[in-house]
Amino acid sequence: MTLSPDLVQTLTPLPVLIPMLAAAVTLVGGRRPRFQRAVTIAALAAGLTVSVVLLYLADRDGISSLQVGGWESPIGITLVVDRLSAIMLVVSYVVLLAVMGFAVGQGIHDGNERQPVSIFLPTYLALAAGISNAFLAGDLFNLFVGFEVLLAASFVLLTLGGSADRVRAGVSYVMVSMVSSLIFLIGIALAYGATGTLNMAQMALRLDDVPNGTRMAIYGVLLVAFGIKAAVFPLSTWLPDSYPTAPAPVTAVFAGLLTKVGVYAIIRAHTLLFPQGELDDxxxxxxLLTMIIGILGAIAQSDIKRLLSFTLVSHIGYMVFGIALSTQQGLSGAIYYVAHHIIVQTTLFLVVGLIERQAGSSSLRRLGGLAAASPVLAIVFLVPALNLGGIPPFSGFIGKIALLQAGAAHPSVLSWVLVAGGTITSLLTLYVVARVWTKAFWRARADAPEGDLADISPSALIDESEADIAYVDREDVGKMPALMLVPTFALVAVGIALTVFAGQIIAVTDRAATDLQDRSIYIDAVLGPNYSEQPAGNSGPPAESTEQATATGGDR
Known part of the structure; x- marks a missing residue:
């Protein structure tokens, strides 16, 4: 069945509108937690359904674009759906829905005192809207708006509960994010000053006429802004101190998604605006430095949350590696690895939340015997942990092999250095997750240096600073609600599906990478195939009347 272009345009803004409207509804129903939860789950499920349809249409028909408000491109706000943005939307909504299921289970078990639903749910929906807006944005300023919605929502979620550690981490996170936003604004101003437009398709054409030095300066500023958000070394030091203090659902969705929005922005800028590759080296x-330094930081950690935060930083390096190769194979591997890492990293942070439930702590110095105490928990940790470590035949192994093959096929010596660095990082990642397994799951609890402290209330300690930041009240220890286990198992199943259907998924990422390398497909879909470019300083309408491409750009 062929869907009409009008239906395609109707669906395009829905990944942003649905969670935003649902956030307003949940605010109105703030005194009815069940109603709020039902609206939130329904909105995220609807967003996932729409995203799946958009991915199907993008893969079948090619790129589509929508001019919001009926303004002709490139004047108005443009929303663009291509294979890359649709893949990111689908994976994001899978994670958002699963984490919300986990959070609802936690909230039902704990009560609203621990997790103020009236604040959490609308903010979470606003976060979903900001993520979707960033992926669909067809102009730099709308991308900036998406980032700012993320910043506002994530600050509220990060400080939920108001503990000193969370507020301290939240302030640090906001300060870093504000610096990143300021740098992004400077980059937008420079790009607009050089090209006279904010529409990325039109900017891509006009940047070709900008002097090389100016173009590289604009690209460098944007890379710094996006590199902070993606936690690329040396701009990644903020992340391990910010994420571990948040509640388990918040940490999981942050770790899985927020840095990948920055990675997405790097891909879009690298392939559409600056395809010349001047800064590839x-x-x-x-x-390389992100891989190695991140994983060395993970080895030094004794808290599982901080350990996983460092592995998160480390594996961003694989994505940057694939992008910097500037080849179809490298981009395809990077896109597949982004999808894999979002699912696996989110799953592992949810598992840490379950570990805290079971044992009262996430510190390796206090854990032991979890395999015997909870075989279910052992399984739900082991599968994504092996996946993260790149053990065959899991998707982590498939993604890394794709990237290493792309690096080996690249003619530069530096790419071979990255191949070696990626291999070493993979082995060290396996060592890190094996260390967690042996200490938290395999050894006896009595052999842990502080095994007797995991169940003790902080008030019983002389120095409250000795209390683990991931502490769970004693009456909760040993309890893992089914409503928290089911979403975690669902994400484990999605991770396995990435392996089972790797051939079909990589076929889609190959087509996405091919589209990215031929930027004329994107430009024609947004501006129209007959668009006549004006000089860079002229921001008025084109000299020739052209048909705007508001439906599909088509495959070539």
Whole structure:
């Protein structure tokens, strides 16, 4: 069945509108937690359904674009759906829905005192809207708006509960994010000053006429802004101190999604606006350092949340590696690895929440015997942990092999250095997750250096600073509600599906990478195939009347 272009345009803004409207509804129903939860789950499920349809249409028909408010491109706000943005939307909504299921289970078990639903749910929906807006944005300023919605929502979620550690981490996070936003604004101003437009398709054409030095300066500023958001070394030091203090659902969705929005922005800028590859070597070096330094930081940690935060930073390096190769194979591998890492990293942070439930702590110095105490928990940790470590045949192994093959096929010596660095990082990642397994799951609890402290209330300690930041009240220890287990198992199943259907998924990422390398497909879909470019300083309408491409750009 062929869907009409009008239906395609109707669906395009829905991933943003549905969660935003649902956030307003949940605010109105703030005194009815059950109603709020039902609206939130329904909105996220609807967003996932729409995203799946958009991915199907983008893969079948090619790129589509929508001019919001009926303004002709490139004047108005443009929303663009291509294979890359549709893949990101689908994976994001899978994670958002699963984490919300986990959070609802936690909230039902704990009561609203621990997790103020009237605040959490609308903010979570606003976060979903900001993520979707960033993926669909067809102009730099709308991308900036998406980032700012993320910043506002994430600050509220990060400080939920108001503990000193969370507020301290939240302030640090906001300060770093504000610096990143300021740098992004400077980059937008420079790009607009050089090209006279904010529409990325039109900017891509006009940047070709900008002097090389100016173009590289604009690209460098944008890379710094996006690199902070993606936690690329040396701009990643903020992340391990910010994420571990948040509640388990918040940490999971942050770790899975927020840095990938920055990675997405790097991909879009690298392939559409600056495809010349002048800074590829810089990106390769940053990718290598991100891998190695991130995983060395993970080895030094004794708290599982901080350990996973460092592995998160480390594996961003793989994505940067694939992007910097500037080849179809490298981009395809990077896109597949982004999808894999979103699912696996989110799953592992949810598992840490379950570990806290079972044992009262996430510190390796206090854990032991979990495999015997809870075989279910052992399984739900082991599968994504092996996946993260890149053990065959899991998707982590498939993604890394794709990236390493792309690096080996690249003619530069630096790419071979990245191949070696990626291999070492993969082995060290396996060592890190094996260390967690042996200490938290395999050894006896009595052999843990502080095994007797995991169940003790902080008030019983002389120095409250000794209390673990991931502490769970004693009456909750040993209890894992089914409503928290089911979403975690669902994400484990999605991770396995990435392996089972790897061939079909990589076929889609191959087509997405091919589209990205031929930027004329994107430009024609947004501006129209007959668009006549004006000089860079002229922001008025084109000299020739053209048909705007508001439906599909088509495959070539």
């Amino acid at each position: 810089v990106l390769l070096v940053c990718g």
